[in-house]
Amino acid sequence: xxxxxxxxxxxxxxxxxxxxxxxxxxxxxxxxxxxxxxxxxxxxxxxxxxxxxxxxxxxxxxxxxxxxxxxxxxxxxxxxxxxxxxxxxxxxxxxxxxxxxxxxxxxxxxxxxxxxxxxxxxxxxxxxxxxxxxxxxxxxxxxxxxxxxxxxxxxxxxxxxxxxxxxxxxxxxxxxxxxxxxxxxxxxxxxxxxxxxxxxxxxxxxxxxxxxxxxxxxxxxxxxxxxxxxxxxxxxxxxxxxxxxxxxxxxxxxxxxxxxxxxxxxxxxxxxxxxxxxxxxxxxxxxxxxxxxxxxxxxxxxxx
Numbered sequence: 001x002x003x004x005x006x007x008x009x010x011x012x013x014x015x016x017x018x019x020x021x022x023x024x025x026x027x028x029x030x031x032x033x034x035x036x037x038x039x040x041x042x043x044x045x046x047x048x049x050x051x052x053x054x055x056x057x058x059x060x061x062x063x064x065x066x067x068x069x070x071x072x073x074x075x076x077x078x079x080x081x082x083x084x085x086x087x088x089x090x091x092x093x094x095x096x097x098x099x100x101x102x103x104x105x106x107x108x109x110x111x112x113x114x115x116x117x118x119x120x121x122x123x124x125x126x127x128x129x130x131x132x133x134x135x136x137x138x139x140x141x142x143x144x145x146x147x148x149x150x151x152x153x154x155x156x157x158x159x160x161x162x163x164x165x166x167x168x169x170x171x172x173x174x175x176x177x178x179x180x181x182x183x184x185x186x187x188x189x190x191x192x193x194x195x196x197x198x199x200x201x202x203x204x205x206x207x208x209x210x211x212x213x214x215x216x217x218x219x220x221x222x223x224x225x226x227x228x229x230x231x232x233x234x235x236x237x238x239x240x241x242x243x244x245x246x247x248x249x250x251x252x253x254x255x256x257x258x259x260x261x262x263x264x265x266x267x268x269x270x271x272x273x274x275x276x277x278x279x280x281x282x283x284x285x286x287x288x289x290x291x292x293x294x295x296x297x298x299x300x301x302x303x304x
Contacts, residue, residue: 032221035297042293045286052283056102059095067096068251076269085275088261094272097258098279104254106283108168109235113227115173117180121223124184125211128192139185142178150176154237158246168247172234180226187219221298228291232284239280255280 037043060067071091079086085094127138145153157171191197197214205213235255241247242256255276262273 032294032297036293039293039296041289045289045293048282049286049290052102052279052286053106055099056106059099060103063093063096065093065096067100067253068092079271086269086271088272089265094258094275097253098255098275101254101258101276102279104165104248104252105235105238105256105280108165108172108238108254109231112169112172112176112234113230115169116177116230117223117227119173120177120180121184121216121219122211123177124181125188125215126207127181128185128188129207129210135185139182142181145175145178150233151237151240154241155244155246158241163241163246163249165248165252168238168241172237176230176233180223180230183222183226184219187222188215191215191218221294225291225295225298228287228294232287232291235280235283235287 069092071087074083074087074091075089077083077087077091083093083095085098087093088097123138127135153175154168154171157175158167161167161170191214197210200210200214238247238254239256239259242254243260245260248254248257258276259273259280262269262276265272
């Protein structure tokens with residue numbers, strides 16, 4: 001009887017997947033980062049957002065005075081080397097006010113978006129898994145919530161709750177999860193028909209295990225892209241609520257509150273409106289470009 005050579009059963013080192021593909025194999029998130037870095041507008045937006053976050057953290061800490069310190073001998077000063085963004089009617093430094101307000105606006109945007117993601121993913125997964133009348137009832141409820149403008153929902157919540165940072169986060173979390181829920185439901189309905197989910201269900205996997213082990217990891221790239229756009233909506237919504245007077249209340253400040261004060265002084269002191277508005281505009285533009293970059297980087301159809 002012939003004896004087979006053991007070397008026949010060893011893997012061919014010259015025919016590994018990366019050798020056949022002509023490049024080194026990468027994990028999913030490594031490949032996403034590689035493709036994201038090739039998107040110059042998205043990378044520039046990420047750098048800009050990091051700079052804004054660093055200034056929001058460090059600028060008030062390194063300042064020699066508080067952002068709300070009143071100086072009646074330095075009212076309505078134009079931008080200069082001493083006051084980079086000028087001063088307001090009470091002599092407060094607008095440079096410090098902008099970056100202290102960035103803390104509030106960015107914190108509200110990020111926290112509200114993450115809360116919306118948690119609620120939307122859970123409801124979307126539950127609706128897609130149960131199907132039938134439960135799915136129909138949840139989707140009709142979602143349609144009703146979407147039909148009413150979100151600023152009306154949030155304004156109604158703010159009238160019931162005490163105006164403040166935590167109330168804005170709760171209002172956005174409880175009213176703006178609908179888009180993520182619909183997106184998640186669609187992905188769950190697609191994944192329910194895949195072989196690995198059918199096999200897990202046949203083996204007796206619970207709904208919670210299906211959500212945590214199969215659905216959530218597979219829909220996470222899509223959800224991350226959606227969350228970046230939700231951050232933009234939350235920042236804009238907070239600015240609007242602060243502008244109409246039901247948002248952030250003193251002693252805190254935010255970009256929306258600074259814009260509200262700047263509009264009243266727009267004719268004589270336009271710089272009071274320009275700098276907070278520019279901060280909001282650049283942040284929202286950066287988040288939109290980051291979301292577009294993540295969408296392209298996580299799309300397997302665009303992989304090169």
